[in-house]
Amino acid sequence: MLVRVQCFNVSADGYGAGPDQTLEQPFGHPDPGPLFAWAGATASWPMRGEPGGTRGLDDYFTRDMHRSGHVGAEIMGRNKFGPHRGPWENHDWQGWWGDEPPFRTPVFVLTHHERPSITLGQTTFHFLDTTPEEALAQAKKAAGDKDVRIGGGVNTVRQFLDAGLIDTLHIAVAPVELGAGERLWENPDELTDRYHLEKIPSSSGVVHHLFWRK
């Protein structure tokens, strides 16, 4: 069982999202497309409308993300659930993820403002006001012998990194610069005091970064 970050996208300058997240711009950037283009071109991309797509290395990662059954629970920050700040004002709004969210596991949303759990399709969102350690303990219990995914965004990944709780990370670095926003790192080598790092360039232009604990 691993605690892992999987298929997390950042720009060449280390940003996972632009500034000023809104309901209309979940990534706080007018066009986050270039961060995801590599995954969107694969056969396993879940939002793919038509058949086709590649089945090389990019697809291997994408398929593992969306179909493997490896992952038994996810932890995400509140901003991955929705753009609102402060107390919840409208419980009828149930997040960005639609009636059948792609997680299909328990999902633990870190927030200082708790609310009742929500079940949508095969996914149940639980809202926790607690530490990374305690959230992870609950997620591990829910995951059984499967992995726990730290789903992001950037601040959540950083919190779990700083607490020393992550076993492996797969970060896809896209060949585009954002220049501002939520920054995971200035340089991936910042993590190599604690992690091994293997960089694998893909023919799509993205460079897959695999980290695992020393």
Added chain:
Amino acid sequence: MLVRVQCFNVSADGYGAGPDQTLEQPFGHPDPGPLFAWAGATASWPMRGEPGGTRGLDDYFTRDMHRSGHVGAEIMGRNKFGPHRGPWENHDWQGWWGDEPPFRTPVFVLTHHERPSITLGQTTFHFLDTTPEEALAQAKKAAGDKDVRIGGGVNTVRQFLDAGLIDTLHIAVAPVELGAGERLWENPDELTDRYHLEKIPSSSGVVHHLFWRK
């Protein structure tokens, strides 16, 4: 659902095994170790005795092979089950795979000499004297919405390739020459009339070859 070859190892000159398979030498070669060294160095290698091992790209493939739950059935040639040729003389001998074979799915063994099915741990071996097409139909039925793995050896992979039945292949080409034996190809480019090919060098020295249908 895919029909796939996964983590299949060949030498730089295209051999998946040496000649003269025996009970003591399942790979027909005094030391097949160099073909598997890349996988053996990973954290997810199931025969690993001690903790440790890498978690880079080689591990990603190895873990997916052994833990994903993607695969719902395997088809293998008789020589992957045991070294015997001709009619079965001893039903007490139940294959090379021990009391808990690593497949944990139905496994369909192609042979001209049928015998009753065997259940060992979570794996059931069925013995079929039939065509690749018919074996695949049975395996797909057993696999439900999961993948069917064409498990090898070389002759079995070739039969399914020649029948046009394989969707994707992951072949790991090791930096060692065998010079003789069971040959998958003279050159991987032989398949590029029918398949896309992405070659991904790993830091271990192996080159992962991913093929998918055009």
